[in-house]
Amino acid sequence: MMKPWYLLAGMALAGIAVLAWANPVRNLEAIAVNVGTGLVGTALAFLLLNYYLPRISNAYGKRTEGITYSAIAANIARSRYRVRILSTFVYPLTSHSDYRELHDEFVNALATALRANGRLEVRILILDPASDAAKQRSEERDDDVIRRIRENLLAFHRLRSGQEVFRRIDVKLFDRLPPLSMFEWDDRASMSFYPRNKAITETSRFDFSTSTPLGTFMDDTFDDVWTDEKTRALDDYIFLHLRFRHFSTVDHRAYYVEVDGRTWVLLNRERDATACAVVSGHAPGLEISMVRDEQVVPCAYAVRDDTAPLRHAAKQKYGAFDADLVVEIDRPVAS
Structure with missing residues (x-):
């Protein structure tokens, strides 16, 4: 497939050749100046569009097919000022055999981000295992959801009771049925709705910037659940x-x-x-x-x-x- 830069150069050379043939002597210098100026303008316009269009698209968001916990861990490790998670639970901190090998990767990502950034805020909302919402979600899944939640909460407790760096992880339990799951790192976020009988890694997700109206709405939703009177601290x-x-x-x-x-x-x-x-x-x-x-x-x-x-x-x-x-x-x- 021909690259865009080759196409631009070919079109410019063809234009010069045609115009020069029409009046080969008298206007060649003027033609060269005009075409050269046009070529520079076209190249700059192409460069700007090539650079900014993907970023504009990325800012407003894009649909992706699922998300892996390895990708989540990588994003967490690069975070500088904020990590937020709103989910029923996170599989790497459970005993599930399919995710056991991801435990260290997920924990190390948290440790890396926390050690690198003293002001990093880590807030995690996990569904309360005693809530009616947890029982409902458990009925929708083949896996033992309440067991997985308890394993998550014990894992976070042990982390916070161990190395001092993990004590900055703030974990709360919420008791309402979550409208969606959300993973947020700095100015980027990924969300999905809860499918019946599927893990959130098996359904479509939407990646977006937190500076968009959707990002503002999601931040407000997280803050609303975080400060709800029925939301309780892990301790x-x-x-x-x-x-x-x-x-x-x-x-x-x-x-x-x-x-x-x-x-x-x-x-x-x-x-x-x-x-x-x-x-x-x-x-x-x-x-x-x-x-x-x-x-x-x-x-x-x-x-x-x-x-x-x-x-x-x-x-x-x-x-x-x-x-x-x-x-x-x-x-x-x-x-």
């Missing part, structure tokens, strides 16, 4: 903030599970040494309260020996059951 999913009051007041964050509307606090003698000592001492007059949104709510409680009902739930949420002491937190005490 509120992992921990229950308790206040123990006896001779002194001790605040403590403990692992917990909720089974059949009942809340069970899982205390480990190494991880929760002070709380275990206070509760196992059967101190008379001990009060336990839940602290939520800066409100202190006194609760009835009881130490339980039968842990069978919650072992499975604990393994699903934390990967293992390692509690030495289990405390059931009952409904708030009437004032």
Whole structure:
């Protein structure tokens, strides 16, 4: 296929030859000047169009067939000031055999971007596994969606509890049915609607600039979900903030599970040494309260020996059951 530059040069030479033949002597110099000027103008116009047209098209967006997590990881690694993810979950941080090899690639991309840019903002919205929306999405997929979400949340918790650089990753859980999935890096983004019985990597996506009206709308949508009153922080999913009051007041964050509307606090003698000592001492007059949104709510409680009902739930949420002491937190005490 002939290249555009060759076509331009051929047309210009042909024009010079024809005009020169028409009046070979008298006007040759003027012809050369005019054609030369026209050629320069045409070349500049071609250069500008060749340079800017693809960028104009790229700014307004283009449709693509699916997206790979390797591509997402590469874009994250190059990010300078912002990474945003709105999704049911992300497969590389699950135990799914098809994506296991992508775990390190995805984590390393986050680490690379965070280390290179001290002001990089990383915000991730994952669907709340306890929400009705998660149950609905689970019914639409062959995969165990709720399990994958829990694996994601535990993976992000472990990352944030490990290397200091990962503590800058801000993760929240949202409870409404997501209208779409979105991956955003700096001024570029990619979105897709949720197909029935398909992963988001198997459906068409739309790549666009965040400076477009669509980009503004998507940013507003993300911010709306992020600040929704029912959206909760990852730490509120992992921990229950308790206040123990006896001779002194001790605040403590403990692992917990909720089974059949009942809340069970899982205390480990190494991880929760002070709380275990206070509760196992059967101190008379001990009060336990839940602290939520800066409100202190006194609760009835009881130490339980039968842990069978919650072992499975604990393994699903934390990967293992390692509690030495289990405390059931009952409904708030009437004032």
